[in-house]
Amino acid sequence: MEFTSSVGEQRWAALVRAAAETVVGLDFDGTLSPIVDDPAAAHIHPDASEVLVDLAAQVAAVAVVTGRPARQALDLGGLEEVGDAIERSGKELYLFGQYGNERWSSTHRRIISPRPPVGLAAFLRDLPRALRTAEASDAFVEDKGLAHAVHTRRLPDRDAAYDRLLPLLRELAGRNGLVLEPGRNVIEVRAPGMDKGQAVRTLADEVGAGGFLFAGDDLGDLEAFDAVAKMAKDGMPTLLVCSASDEQSALVEHSDVVVHGPEGVLDLLRQLTADARDLRA
Structure with a gap:
């Protein structure tokens, strides 16, 4: 260490x-x-x-x-x-x-x-459009029950795709009263608090x-x-x-x-x- x-x-x-x-x-x-x-x-x-x-x-x-x-x-x-x-x-x-x-x-x-957060259903409804806009339609979307995580690790341009997605998902999360949690080639959206x-x-x-x-x-x-x-x-x-x-x-x-x-x-x-x-x- x-x-x-x-x-x-x-x-x-x-x-x-x-x-x-x-x-x-x-x-x-x-x-x-x-x-x-x-x-x-x-x-x-x-x-x-x-x-x-x-x-x-x-x-x-x-x-x-x-x-x-x-x-x-x-x-x-x-x-x-x-x-x-x-x-x-x-x-x-x-x-x-x-x-x-x-x-x-x-x-x-x-x-x-x-219970799952209010706003998550609306976020999921609009998520495919955000993925298409970021040219990341093949990103893996993980259902966590109380949250959803979008993984770019499997994409050929994972870092660039992450950078394109981040502002789009931040705006989409905010619009639905959710918070965004950035991680290592993953962007998670969940309830606040x-x-x-x-x-x-x-x-x-x-x-x-x-x-x-x-x-x-x-x-x-x-x-x-x-x-x-x-x-x-x-x-x-x-x-x-x-x-x-x-x-x-x-x-x-x-x-x-x-x-x-x-x-x-x-x-x-x-x-x-x-x-x-x-x-x-």
Whole structure:
């Protein structure tokens, strides 16, 4: 792992000391699972389950905070089984799906979800015209139930198509009272009023966190980063981790630590687990 400054090193040391009271929040895509062309094939890194279970024994709680539907993240991550193992250690695994609109935990075992947002039907009615205008009719449109995501990764000119689509979908979302969430070759449109920052604040309050680590990989995690940065200003030990890649480094300037992809994230979590365990010994 690479600290972005000496302050980052100091924050690591403070977080290790506060590990027993710390909540670890993790994005899914690009953080726990590799980015792939087919979102339905983005399975969690094969080492992640063991790493998360070991980590849970040293911290207050572990949470996955993702834009994916909760059911999808549970299945792709094998998170119900991970939750079982974490429960046996006396801790809890939390899952916030669709940017916090859906919730699940290893204790309650039921996905809590609101109704689809007003305006989504009208957005979908006009979406094909926007895709044609942007010369991106072959973009993959993912139905998330509470949101829709337009993926340009499979297109031959994916970055140019993304740039053409972004202003069109932003206008269309605004017209229908929805918010737009840009990501890595994906543009998601969903209901307003909830984002990863709010999910992080809710989790910290409910757990009574005395420290917070959040790891993410793209602009969809910026609200969570901002929420954790506010906790740091209020005196809480925190650490912001960017899971960077060759194609995405949007969060580097906001981070205390930069690692390379899911393998780097898991190495950092292994180190946190080992350092916290050694400090307690």
